[in-house]
Amino acid sequence: MSTAALRAGALRAPLGRLHEVADGVHAFLQPPGGWCLSNAGAIVGPDGPVLVDTAATRSRAEALRAAAEGLGRGPVRTVINTHSHGDHVFGNCVFDPSATIIAHELTGPEMTAVGMGLQSLWPDVEWGELTLRPPTVTFARSMTLLLGDRPVELHHVGPAHSTGDVVVWVPDARVLFTGDVALPGCTPFCLMGSVRGSLAALDRLRAFGAETVVGGHGEVSGPEVFDETERYLRRILDLARDGVAAGISPLQTARSHGLGDFGGLLDPERLVGNLHRAYLEIERPELPLGAEMDVPGVFGEMVEFNGGRLPDCLA
Ligand SMILES: [Zn+2]
Structure with missing residues (x-):
């Protein structure tokens, strides 16, 4: 085995598993979260489990499929993607080609x-054999799936973490799957979405009245994660306003102010990406929220902020 493989093997988090968070509603958690260790969900219905997201690597997606099919309701016929990022959609390809994949219309x-x-970004990860499987059913604002007599609501709340962010609300269980709009224990990340849009999305998320929140990464939480996320994003806006006024770059702002109270969150280098997005929204208010940015260039600055490399990806 190569040194790289040994190193990668030593740094891999265990495969995720299901935790029942309400009757027939399961969270597939991949602690500790962080880069590419994404959560997923399985909601039991009469025609098999309906999944929320599908994990980053082949082995993780296969573990999710096995766990969901282990619920005893047959194969997975329906998958919801909360957004387009690979750690939430790469696993789509392990499901039967006849499975329906639902997402916002921007996701495909x-x-x-x-x-x-x-x-x-992480060539050492054992990604396994993966092919891109885009959505087969899309929507613009919202849609409701009926799992027997249980409604499952899908709502577009982007641009927030990305442009096509969808949250999944199970009203009778008061469970909300937020995708990456909420990341308990991890640093929020709006580089590919919008800071102001994220704040608006948090208000919409609060209005559901969820008791249980399954974020896109990290532990299961309650609605307090919305307040913590808002506190982080308001600091980003404050720092960006000061940085723009002082004429210094997002990276310089990040270096001079540091992580503040948020040093305990995973993936803190996202500070630089979040500041870039906030600067754009302050300096170019005429642009639509979620407008395209030089994402690879900003990742380069996140690497610089983090001392020359991204943190290890444990997927
Ligand atoms: Zn994401």
Whole structure:
């Protein structure tokens, strides 16, 4: 085994598993979260489990499929993607080709544009054999799935973490799957979405009245994660306003102010990406929220902020 493989093996988090958070509603958690260790969900219905997201690597997606099918309701016929990022959609391809994949209408085009690009950030990860499987059913604002007599609501709340962010609300269980709009224990990340849009999305998320929140990464939480996320994002806006006024770059602002109270969150280098997005929203208010940015260039600055490399990806 190569040194790289040994190193990668030593740094891999265990495969995720299901935790029942309400009757028939399961969270597939991949602690500790962080880069590419994404959560997923399985909601039991009469026609099999309906999944929320599908994990980053082949082995993780296969573990999710096995766990969901282990619920005893047959194979997975329906998958919801909360957004286009590879750690939430790469696993789509392990499900039967006849499975329906539902997402916001921006998700498919974004997946196709970015392709498997995420893999190049962490070449040591054992991604396994993966092919891109875009959505087969899309919507613009919201849709409701009826799992027997249980409604499951899908709502577009982007641009927030990305442009096509969808949250999944199970009203009778008061469970909300937020995708990456909420990341308990991890640093929020709006580089590919919007800071102001994220704040608006948090208000919408609060209005559901969820008791249980399954974020896109990290532990299961309650609605307090919305307040913590808002506190982080308001600091980003404050720092960006000061940085713009002082004429210094997002990276310089990040270096001079540091992580503040948020040094305990995973993936703190996202500070630089979040500041870039906030600067754009302050300096170019005429642009639509979620407008395209030089994402690879900003990742380069996040690497610089983090001392020359991204943190290890444990997927
Ligand atoms: Zn994401």
